[in-house]
Amino acid sequence: MESKNNWKAWLYLAPVLILLAVFTFYPIINTVYVSFLKDYNYMRGTHSGFTFENYVAVLTPYSELGGAMFNDVMKTALPNTLLITIITVPLSIIISMLIALGLNSIKVLKKLFQTVFFMPYVTNAIAIGMVFSVIFSTDYGIFNNLIGAQHLSWIYRTGQSDPVNYWRALFAICFYIVWHSLPYKILIFLGGLQNIDAQYYDAAKIDSAPKWKTALRITVPLLSPQILYMMITSFIGSFKEYNSVIGLFGAKGGAFDANTGPSSMQTMVFFIYDQVAKNNVHYASAASLFLLVIIMIFTLVQNQVSKKRVHY
Amino acid sequence: MAKQEEYKFAADTSDYVLALSGSEASTAQKEKLSKVAHIVSLVFIYLFLVAMGIIIIFPFYWMIITSLKEGKEIQQMQQTFFPQVIRWENYTEAFKRLDFGTLLRNTLLVGILSTLGTLFTTIFAAYAFARLNFKGRNLVFAFLLGSMMIPGEMMVISNYISVSRLGWTSSSNTVGNFAAMIVPFWVSIFYIYLLRQNFKQIPNELYLAAKVDGKSDWEFLWKVMVPLAMPTLTTIFILKLMGAWNSYVWPNLIASGNRNIFLITNGLRETFSTADNPNDYGAQMAATVVVTVPLLLLFIFFRKYIMRGVGRAGIKG
Numbered sequence: 001m002e003s004k005n006n007w008k009a010w011l012y013l014a015p016v017l018i019l020l021a022v023f024t025f026y027p028i029i030n031t032v033y034v035s036f037l038k039d040y041n042y043m044r045g046t047h048s049g050f051t052f053e054n055y056v057a058v059l060t061p062y063s064e065l066g067g068a069m070f071n072d073v074m075k076t077a078l079p080n081t082l083l084i085t086i087i088t089v090p091l092s093i094i095i096s097m098l099i100a101l102g103l104n105s106i107k108v109l110k111k112l113f114q115t116v117f118f119m120p121y122v123t124n125a126i127a128i129g130m131v132f133s134v135i136f137s138t139d140y141g142i143f144n145n146l147i148g149a150q151h152l153s154w155i156y157r158t159g160q161s162d163p164v165n166y167w168r169a170l171f172a173i174c175f176y177i178v179w180h181s182l183p184y185k186i187l188i189f190l191g192g193l194q195n196i197d198a199q200y201y202d203a204a205k206i207d208s209a210p211k212w213k214t215a216l217r218i219t220v221p222l223l224s225p226q227i228l229y230m231m232i233t234s235f236i237g238s239f240k241e242y243n244s245v246i247g248l249f250g251a252k253g254g255a256f257d258a259n260t261g262p263s264s265m266q267t268m269v270f271f272i273y274d275q276v277a278k279n280n281v282h283y284a285s286a287a288s289l290f291l292l293v294i295i296m297i298f299t300l301v302q303n304q305v306s307k308k309r310v311h312y
Numbered sequence: 313m314a315k316q317e318e319y320k321f322a323a324d325t326s327d328y329v330l331a332l333s334g335s336e337a338s339t340a341q342k343e344k345l346s347k348v349a350h351i352v353s354l355v356f357i358y359l360f361l362v363a364m365g366i367i368i369i370f371p372f373y374w375m376i377i378t379s380l381k382e383g384k385e386i387q388q389m390q391q392t393f394f395p396q397v398i399r400w401e402n403y404t405e406a407f408k409r410l411d412f413g414t415l416l417r418n419t420l421l422v423g424i425l426s427t428l429g430t431l432f433t434t435i436f437a438a439y440a441f442a443r444l445n446f447k448g449r450n451l452v453f454a455f456l457l458g459s460m461m462i463p464g465e466m467m468v469i470s471n472y473i474s475v476s477r478l479g480w481t482s483s484s485n486t487v488g489n490f491a492a493m494i495v496p497f498w499v500s501i502f503y504i505y506l507l508r509q510n511f512k513q514i515p516n517e518l519y520l521a522a523k524v525d526g527k528s529d530w531e532f533l534w535k536v537m538v539p540l541a542m543p544t545l546t547t548i549f550i551l552k553l554m555g556a557w558n559s560y561v562w563p564n565l566i567a568s569g570n571r572n573i574f575l576i577t578n579g580l581r582e583t584f585s586t587a588d589n590p591n592d593y594g595a596q597m598a599a600t601v602v603v604t605v606p607l608l609l610l611f612i613f614f615r616k617y618i619m620r621g622v623g624r625a626g627i628k629g
Contacts (some may be wrong), residue, residue, distance in 0.1 A: 008529070009446035016437040019499040020456070027470030028462055034470070042473045099364055102357045115615070116365045119372065121622065122611040124558050126577050127600040130584065131375040134597060140590050142374060145391045179368070187623055211353055240463065243560055250585055272465050273561055276472055277568070288465045295463060 035285035042281045054286035069271075069283060076262040077271040083170060084177065084267065085238040092178045093230050096185035097223070101215060103186070104193045114190075121183035129247015132176045155249060166261025169254060173265055177244050181237070185230055192226035193219070228306045235302070236295050242269040375604070379403070379597035387590050399594060406598035414572065415579040422493045422563075422575060423556030427549055429498035434548065437504045439533050442511035443519070453508075456501045471496055472565055481566055489573045492566045497555075503548045506621065510544040511537055547621035550614045554607060576603055 010017075034040055038051040060067030061074045103113055120128070136143050136154035138161045144152050153161040154172045196219065204214045220227075245253050245265050253266040266274070268291055275284035378386065379402055380395045406412075440446070441453050475481055475496075480488035514537055522532045538545070556575065563575040574582065580603050584596045611618060 006446045009440045009444040009449070012436040012440035012444065013452070015433040016499050016504065019433065019496075020459075020501075022474070023471055023496040023499070024459060024467055027467040027474070028459075030470040030473070031466045034473070043476060045477070095364070099361065102361045105357055106354070106361070113361055113365060116368055118619065119608070119611070120368060122554070122607045122618065124577055124580075124600075124603050124607060126558075126560055126581050127603040128371060128375075130580070130596060130600050131371045134378060134593050135371060135374055137590065137593075140387050140389075140391065140593075142391045150389075179371070182368070184622065187619065191623055211349075236463075240465070243558075246560065246581060251581060269465055272469070273565070276469055276565060281469055281473060284469050285466075288463065288469060291463055292466060296461075299461075 031285045031288060034282055035289050037282055040282045042279065054282045055290075058283055058286045059290060072266070072271055072274075073268075073287065076264060077266050077268045080170075080262055080265055081239055081241065081267045084174060084241055085235060087170075087174045088177045088181065088238050089231065089234050091174070092181045092185060092234060093227065095178065096182050096230075097189050097220075097227075099182065100186050100189035100193060101219065103190060117186050118183045120180050121187075123180075125180065125243035126247040128180065129176060129244055132172065132179075133248050136172045155254065157255070163257035164254070166256045166263075169249070169256055169265055170261075173244060173248055176248055177238065177241065180244065181234060185234070188226055188230060189223065192223050196222050224306075228302065232299055232302050235298055239291065239295060240269050241267050242273070245270055372604075375597050375600055378593055379406075379601045381594055383591040383594060386593050402594040402598040403602070405595040406602055409583050409595065410579050410599055410602070411571070412602065415574060415576045418490075418573060419556055419576045422490065423553045425490075426494045426497040426556060427552040429494065430500055430503060430552055431545060431548060433499050434503045434507050435533070435538060435545075438507035438511050439537065441504070441508045443529075443533075443537075457505065460501050468562065468565075475566070481568065483568070483570050486573060489566055489570075493563055493573075493575070496562075500548075500552075503552075506548065507541060507544055510541045514540055543617065543620070546614070547617040550610060550617055551621050554610065554618075557603075557607060 034042075035054055036050045036052070037047040038049050038053060040047040056065070057068040058073050060070065063070040067074065099117060103110060103117070106113075133155045135141055138144070138153040138156060138158045139151055141154070143154070144150065151158075151161045152168070153164045154168045155164065157163050200218050200222065201214065204218055209217070245267055248254075249265050253264040253270055256263050256265075268287060272284045272287050272291070275281070275287070377393070377395055380398045380400070381392075381402075382395075382397055382399045385392060385396055441449060472481075475488075475492040478488065478492075479485055480492040482488065518536055519532060522536060527535070558577060559575060560577045560581070563573075564578050567573045567578060571579070571582070580599055584592065584599060
């Protein structure tokens with residue numbers, strides 16, 4: 001029976017394992033390999049030896065030292081990605097938690113609110129990005145109308161406006177990313193809230209603790225597993241931000257006033273795909289490994305922190 | 313004397329009554345106060361939720377009304393919150409410029425074929441992990457889950473090299489182009505995980521009963537387990553279709569500008585790539601409505617299935 005099941009099990013697993021081997025495991029190894037190749041031609045598979053030059057080109061902060069991609073990565077993609085992460089991750093976690101706490105303490109219209117707050121999840125990131133770009137339009141945008149500004153450029157420069165200030169563009173993309181990332185987080189937090197034992201609240205009621213204190217002292221600590229999970233996943237997610245940039249700023253990632261910051265909203269993943277499309281797969285590979293290392297470091301650090309801070 | 317006693321008694325009781333009603337009043341007051349506090353906090357919670365709800369809804373609302381406006385109205389200094397003249401022609405224009413028929417055909421072809429493939433591989437693998445005992449089962453499963461940590465960008469690069477070498481990216485090879493958009497997506501570790509959890513909940517007694525009836529493992533899988541896991545399979549089907557509808561990066565690399573094999577999102581971005589032309593906003597927003605509405609319809613009809621899958625998602629951000 002045991003041995004019979006053995007080969008049968010592997011037969012059932014065969015389609016998955018073959019596909020994974022070809023399209024997941026081999027590519028991981030190959031990408032590492034390609035990132036060390038000199039003058040790699042991906043169609044013919046030829047190269048002229050091994051080198052660290054790809055990493056130098058992508059990661060050196062000085063163009064004089066061979067940082068050929070200095071403008072694209074160190075001056076643009078990395079600062080953009082870091083700023084987006086630092087701004088959107090805490091903001092979206094705090095807002096979604098407040099909404100989840102609110103939803104958890106009401107009964108009337110709860111279903112309706114839940115449905116409304118989930119809607120951004122089932123949208124096409126690029127389509128809605130285009131909607132936001134109309135909302136933030138320079139000359140006829142409703143956002144400028146609402147804040148009482150005229151010809152203020154957020155996304156595109158038009159005839160009558162100044163060049164786009166980087167920080168305004170950053171505001172627009174962060175606004176959009178937070179908007180788009182709320183539903184998933186609200187869903188996870190609501191799930192966590194529903195699992196909290198009612199005993200804790202009864203105890204707080206007997207002590208006649210005020211509501212905000214109950215929320216801060218009981219609910220938030222008990223939600224800490226969800227908060228940690230959200231921090232890790234949204235950190236990874238925001239480090240891979242790509243579709244939102246394409247939706248909001250178009251396929252080129254925008255063009256901003258270089259005196260105010262990076263000249264476009266291209267992110268790390270944007271850089272990687274851009275290099276693939278330009279047939280520079282060796283640069284793309286080096287950058288993707290860099291991405292992997294950053295993601296792993298942050299995940300490890302957060303895991304360490306969580307060992308001290310998370311109450312299970 | 314007796315009367316005096318009576319008076320005294322009466323006075324006593326009235327004292328009691330007074331004292332009692334006094335303490336009653338204070339607790340009633342307290343209750344009232346906490347009730348007021350409760351109502352006030354509820355009002356604030358509702359105000360907050362309504363405000364956030366408006367921010368969430370507004371882009372949808374703005375998309376729809378802009379899609380019905382004339383260019384002239386869009387270019388007024390003061391924006392209007394409802395179209396003065398409703399212009400349905402924006403939609404005819406959007407459909408025509410998108411070449412919607414081709415985009416829809418391509419997206420459905422890729423979506424359905426990649427979904428069917430995924431369902432098959434997922435059912436087999438989940439069955440093996442949930443029901444069959446074999447050496448290294450836990451090790452392989454842990455290995456698969458671990459590989460979900462690796463950023464997908466690393467695979468995209470090498471997969472692009474692979475399909476290019478196979479000639480699947482050349483613009484004359486339409487079948488190859490579609491194969492490149494379908495075959496690499498025939499497997500999903502997350503869905504294997506999801507279905508395995510579901511399969512594991514099916515009681516062992518059913519399996520033993522089927523064995524007694526002389527059913528083979530194969531028959532048990534298709535006649536008992538798959539029908540029982542239909543809700544999860546529906547979830548996978550819907551999420552996967554939505555994935556094809558929303559995918560942009562990979563088809564963009566494969567098509568490299570060849571409109572005939574664009575999926576819907578590529579078509580949308582490419583058609584309205586010109587930066588800032590307010591005359592175009594009407595048709596552009598009509599096109600985004602056309603892309604968004606099918607997703608919202610799926611959400612309305614399959615809400616339960618979608619939320620179930622998303623709620624359990626591990627890596628999805």
